């Protein structure tokens with residue numbers, strides 16, 4: 086049988102990495118063989134761990150691009166996990182389709198939107214193939230409601246690819262996002 090594709094998306098701090106780690110735990114508890122990948126670009130805390138904002142972590146294989154995934158598989162993995170997919174290349178789509186077609190469950194987590202409200206293309210492509218899309222929300226940094234759907238950049242420098250955390254980004258709801266952008 087083919088595998089399932091689960092794609093976890095949402096703004097920063099919405100719990101994407103934590104949810105990915107919970108799924109990893111389910112497979113690990115069941116003694117299923119898995120592999121975990123993350124783009125090397127995300128050196129926020131550590132090159133070989135995926136780390137959540139609440140500081141839980143799991144060891145991961147760092148990769149520069151999606152072509153490095155299939156050669157690292159031994160064939161008998163039940164599931165493959167990839168965090169920060171927004172930093173990977175668009176051919177990740179073909180790699181993921183190949184894995185689910187060959188019977189592996191694949192769990193991907195990443196940003197759906199940049200702080201400029203632009204979709205990350207690779208995330209959109211994977212959402213199209215997903216059996217399940219989990220849209221996470223954050224608590225809005227401005228109004229405190231649990232409606233945070235977009236990340237807002239609080240510093241002027243850097244582009245749409247710019248690794249960072251609380252020093253650079255907050256999560257906000259759409260209303261507060263519009264208000265903050267009006268003020269600028």
Ligand code: ADP
Nearest residue numbers: 097098099100101102103137138139223224256
């Ligand atoms: P993501 O990978 O989506 O950035 P993480 O799983 O790394 O999310 O972090 C989620 C954790 O971040 C929450 O469990 C909470 O402890 C913390 N957190 C910090 N700021 C917020 C916020 N504004 N809304 C929700 N959780 C937040």
Ligand code: TMP
Nearest residue numbers: 096097098199200236245246247248249
């Ligand atoms: P997180 O979703 O696990 O919090 O991590 C998101 C990473 O993406 C973090 O390193 C900051 C980075 N980022 C960008 O590169 N561009 C963006 O537009 C946003 C919102 C975040």
Ligand code: MG
Nearest residue numbers: 101102136137
């Ligand atoms: Mg994360």
Ligand code: ZN
Nearest residue numbers: 225228258261
């Ligand atoms: Zn708000």
